[in-house]
Amino acid sequence: MRWTLKPKPELSKIKQLSEALQVEPTIASLLLQRGIETFEEAKQFFRPSLDELHDPFLMKDMDKAVERIEKAIAASENILVFGDYDVDGTTAVALMSSYLKTRIHSVATYIPDRYDEGYGVSIKGIDFAHDNDFSLIIALDCGIKAIDKVAYAKEKGIDFIICDHHRPGFELPDAVAILDPKREDCTYPYDELCGCGVGFKLVQALASRDGKSIEDLTEYLDLVATAIGADIVPITGENRTLAYFGLQVINGQPRAGIKAIIAQTKKTEFTITDVVFIIAPRINAAGRMKHGNHAVALLTEEDEELAQAYALQIEQFNTDRKEADQQITQEALLQIVEYEEQERFTSVVFQDSWHKGVIGIVASRLIETYYRPTLVFTKSGDRLAASARSVSGFDVYNALEACSVHIEQFGGHKYAAGLTLKEENYEAFKQAFEDEVSKTIDRALLIPEIRVDTQIDFKDITPKFYRILKQFAPFGPGNMAPVFMTENLQDTGYGKRVGGEDKHLRITARQGNSANIVGIGFNLGDKYDLITDKKPFKAVYSIDENHWQGQVSLQLKLRDIKA
Template identity: 50%
Template sequence: MEYVWKQKPKAPQPIVEKLGKEINVNPTLANMLINRGVENFEQAKDYFRPSLSQLHDPFLMQDMRAAIDRIEEAIAKDQKILIYGDYDVDGTTAVALVYSFLMGFYPHLEFYIPDRYKEGYGISERGVRYAAEQDFSLVIALDCGIKAIDKVDLAKKLGVDFIICDHHTPGEQLPEAVAVLDAKRSDCAYPYKELSGCGVGFKLIQAFAKHRGMDESVLYSYLDLLVVSIAADIVPITGENRILAYYGLDRINNTPRPGFKALILRSKIEKDIGISDIVFKIGPRINASGRLEHAKASVELLISADLESAMERAKVVDEVNATRRNFDENITKEAFEMIAARETEREWSSTVLFKEDWHKGVIGIVASRCIEKYYRPTIILTESNAKATGSARSVVDFNIYEAIAECSDLLDQFGGHKYAAGLTLSVDKVPAFQAKFESVVKSRIEEIHRKPVIEIDDELLLDQINYKFYNILKQMAPFGPGNPEAVFRISNVYAEDVVVLKEKHLRFKIVQDGQVTTPVCLAFGMADRAKDPDLTTVNMLRGRMRFDIVAEMRENFFRDKSSLQLYVKDIKFD
């Protein structure tokens, strides 16, 4: 895939010099910080040394007082409370968090995760009727519910109250719940709008602890759940999310709950866990149960009381994840073949694919795979309960939720946010939806959205790549959306010691002005990349052609020794 290289803006020199002098960093680092919203000493202090004391008052969130009062009423009257959550990582971690916290002092609780295939996303009629039949007076819904107007109305008729804790974009009308906690509400003054679903659940228990005069340290044991939700749900790692992720990583690395300890052992992670480890190793294992079987297994793993039982549950989850990978690979292959066969859609701005027997649990992953290859807003649909149901994924800076909303006349329901959404429609409306969605995307999409962009922080010379520089970069973690890893351009170099790994990856050193790098360069999947079969990347590197690279700086550990490496994101030859 061809990438566009985009240099991030350079801040005015006086501002760069002022910040560099205040915190004693070089101009490159000062400019990087300014691009991340850090412009003075106090902001730098908060950025490099985040503190839980910086968290906002949970009672700033609209309806929080009503939510706490209703929970207190339920406790005072010994009413049964049902903790209800979505079946993905964000939902299951949120359920584990609120359930574990309340179970610490109130026993009349259960948790409920809807069946992806029998009930679908969000609050289901089956779930509402279950609550009523089992005599639950209160349901706390997590990571879902912001559009469940008819389901909450049904619950009221059946004598069941709802507290909604969601982070998705509300519609024009809110459910008639006792409380609707969502910072994205237009009437909500809460300062930070990008919490995960688990993050909203955390604000609920933070408010409850504050209301009861509890020491806030009682909340710290739940921060490992929070960081997993933040990483897996790909919310911005800014503001409160960055604080929660920072302390959550400390928790999961040093004192993880038994469920996470078991997953870490199963994943064979032998270094400090970072955001990417959660995204690629821990998150998919938690997600697997909800994708193929039932997410109840993931919650049971996360609330395991001891490592022995957690290891047994993690083994089952791991096996399900292996099956999920097989489905993922096979359906992705079919999707690629379908796209390649559609001659008339080669120049389209979007992709909408439907096949009735695709596994519903992996279509979101397949949508992401399609974007990696074709880079355009993508919706993958399958048949479930006699309906076409699908997952949507987007490219950088294109709001797929708004594009789907313009097609709402063809849909039974939809929900989500800028980069990911879900939808349901009649099978016979799929062709009409495909055409209308393409028309909407074509009218909205800009040229910058048609190719993936690599944003470059700055250009470096080889002699600037050293541990002194890298040790400051490390302190900018945790990295993720809103606080990306630093990417540097290194220009006019040629390669030495080029080695092909597993027939598709490259390892090499680079030379600039006669100076050879100490860091080894690793370029994953680039060995045979080329427009001309005779001019593969490996051949051009071995031919000592001059090139530029963009790369991230990483630390590698091998046999108790550490070394710096450059992870190459792209190569451009002269």
Template identity: 50%
Template sequence: MEYRWKVKQQADEDSVSALSKEINVNPALANILVNRGVDNFQKAKDYFRPDLDKLHDPFLMKDMDKAVDRILCAITAQEKILVYGDYDVDGTTSVALMYGFLKEFYDHVSFYIPDRYKEGYGISEKGVRFAAENNFGLIISLDCGIKALEKVQLASELGVDFIICDHHTPGEEIPKAVAVLDPKRKDCDYPYKELSGCGVGFKLIQAFSMRTGRDMAALNTFMDLLAVSIAADIVPITGENRVMAFYGLERINNNPRPGLKALMLRSRLVKDIDITDIVFKIGPRINASGRLEHAKASVQLLISKDLSDAVRRGELVEEVNASRKNFDENITKEAIQMIIERNAIQPYKSTVLFKQDWHKGVIGIVASRCIEQFYRPTIILTESNNKATGSARSVFDFDIYEAISECSDLLEQFGGHKYAAGLTLSVDNVVAFQEKFEKVVSERLLDIHTRPVLEIDDELLLDQINYKFYNILKQMAPFGPGNPEPIFCSNQVYVDNIKILKDKHLKFDIVQDGQVTRPTCIAFGFAEYYDMLNSKMRFNIAYEIRENTFRNTSSLQLYVKDIKFD
């Protein structure tokens, strides 16, 4: 797939020069920082030295006082509390966090994860009735509930109170719960709006600890769960999320909970675990249970206190994950063939596919796979409980949630974010939805949405690439949305000493006129470029700078993102 390179504008020259001198960094690094809003010494200090003391007061969140009061009331009255969460990574880590926190000092607490296939997303009627029938006086929902108007009303009628902890965009009406914690509420003045569902849950236990005089340092034991939720839910790694991700990764790398340790062993992760490792190795394993069987297995793994027990549970999760991969691959092949056949009839701006027997648990993954090959807003639908239910994924800077909202007259339920959403509709409405969604996307899609964008932070001469530069660069981690790993380009270079690795990849040195440094490059999946590169043709190269250690010897390498020939 051809990338469109977007080299970021140079930041204000005076600001770059001032910051470069103030914190003693290379102007190229100062330029990146200023472009990311880090334009003075104090901001740089906060950025490079994340501090838990800089987390916002949780009581700034709307209804936080009511939520804490209701939990204290439940504990005083010895009421049973049900911790209720969604079946994805954010939901299961949220439940593990809240349940694990309460269970430390209160026995009358249980957790509930809805069955993806029998109950669907969010608060279910079955879950509410389970709480009432088993004498739970309070439900604390996490990563779901902000649109559960009818279910919260039903709970009230059955004598069960609700505290909602969510981070999704609310509808026009807020559920009539005892407390609704959601920084995206229009009437909520909480300073940071991009918390994960687990992050909102953390703010609640932080507030409870402040009110009751509990040891705040004890909350650090939950940072690993926060890091996993932040990474897997693809929320911006800025503000509070960046602080929590920083300390969460520190805990994962030094003292992870047994459940995460078991997953790290299964993933063969031993050190320097980062956000990417969570997204591609740890997160999918946690997700697998909820996709194919029941997500309570993932919660049980995450709250496990014993490593041997966690390893046993991790083996079961691994088996499910292997099955998930098989479903994923087969359905992806079918979907891609369907897109090819549709395109042969008519070129479409969007992809909406429906097949009754596709596995509901992997359709979100399949949507992402389709975007990798056919870069367009994509929705994959299957049949569940006599309804068409699906997952949507988007392309760079296209708001798929808004596009789906334009088709709400054909839907029974929908929710999500700019880049990912879920929806349910009548099977009879699928064709009409395909047509209307295509019309909406066609009207909104701009040229910038039609090709993947490679955002490049700056152009470098090869002699600028050295360990002094890299050692500051790596302190900009953790990387992710809102704080991506910097990508650089170098122009008019040519290749020396090129090799093909495993018939797919390339390893070569690059040379630039007038520069002494000749960095080694690793180009995964670029074997088809061998002849052109070996011809000494000049080209421009985009890359990330990484450190490679082999046989106790470390060196800098460039991880190639793209190559453009003149």
């Protein structure tokens, strides 16, 4: 691991903010690193307000979208809410359809089949709309590149409104309205919304015309927070506000479907991390293993008993997903070992029998072992489909764009993308991708990096210090949990390997005459020799609470240890 200490803010700024907020300099330094320089900005950060959300009409085409939907409501047109099969798409469809059903009865939902139709707007979905007299399709978390599909719908007399957050291509579809803050001609103040977030802005705009305030829409924020966590978008600006209030809904009055998922766990309070690792995988499992419709049914169900039945079904999909991804990961790792004789900058693997629903998870797992841009391919109809994942700091979307001569279709983000290509182009693409990455990647990016906020001593770790740190949440990209480094540590002799195969490390450390602090390091069991015999070591960690038999104590969540 590379440990990179973030630059320390100017001492004069630390002193000024520390005095203005009456907090210790370390807290002021952490805030400055997050771009918070004034009392007013700190107040906004620690006490988010729904009033801070931007006017939805600042988004390009919002007025056109609202006008078209209001026309559909007035004329009792049939509206089809269409969305992708992942968490962002299914939560967006649940949100939009739930809201529209408070205004008009003739609303239906459509999630494409991952295996039969693939990603995004589909011909089959448009044909379904035409056959059932839908005159308006609202596409969520997809559609920004669906030029041919939108043209096909237009021929059939169907209008399209697109709510997307992916990067547009050179040409935009001929839709009635395209809401995407990443459009070059869109001046909306925040361009990191997820697909469900863009959908929420449309609901906010519609509701405002109907005399409703933002407070009237908080019931939808459990869906928005779930999508923000699952889609790994930055938790800054508007996303942080939406996530903050969405977590309050999840922990207070979640919809029946999310409540049913929570009931299957032993947790009493959910953080964004819990949303990412507990709620999101279950919602995702429906689209991965069966069909995204199951997720929408769960998220829109109002009857608690029915929601519990749906959640049980989805729990089984999640169990099946775990088994599939473990098996495929092992098979993929064997493939990589076979071609490791020469230095490589990418991992590209393929087997036609791999389950398409889990290849994205497998790509992420492979990066845990071989830290480099990774693609996992499987057979999908008469094409090969792949999920791409990247390492921190490297834009895999740009790398795919450079190889587009070999690709039929691709889309996504800097760190995650999907693509399809003809099987005969696989080897040529694989080589082109390797060549492009080897040419453009900074070699340092191939070593995992831990970015350390600041160096502290154990005496700085007090209950008051931790209480303020907790208020930095919700954490995520752009606002990660603070990571600290402390030197000259010694284990008191109680350090040991724990867990299956001794994979984890538990230490009881002290620094000089400080009080002892317990630390737990997952997958750090191989570092045990560094702490034995009271050898001095340094550690990077975040600070956590340990709840044990009714007692609460502070502990270190170890990220790495060095001599």
